[in-house]
Amino acid sequence: MANIKANVKSSKKSKIVYALNKTKKNNLKKLIKLALTTKKASDINNVYKFADSLAQKHVIHKNKASNIKSKLIKTINKNEKK
Numbered sequence: 001m002a003n004i005k006a007n008v009k010s011s012k013k014s015k016i017v018y019a020l021n022k023t024k025k026n027n028l029k030k031l032i033k034l035a036l037t038t039k040k041a042s043d044i045n046n047v048y049k050f051a052d053s054l055a056q057k058h059v060i061h062k063n064k065a066s067n068i069k070s071k072l073i074k075t076i077n078k079n080e081k082k
Helices: 005-038 041-056 062-081
Strands: none
Touching: 005 041, 005 062, 041 062
């Protein structure tokens, strides 16, 4: 544990931010699963918006957001062909 007061505060803050980011990432995963099961345009748009907002807030990398969107559409199109 840190001895300096500023380090203690930053340690607490980083734990809080980590927890918030983890819940946001879990919400993204839930939205992706929902979009894959329902295949509705509104659910797909929600995934797009949420992934872009997380990338803009630096929770995930912008390339990861684009990879998520690309994989989502690929899997939906692949399942529709069958």
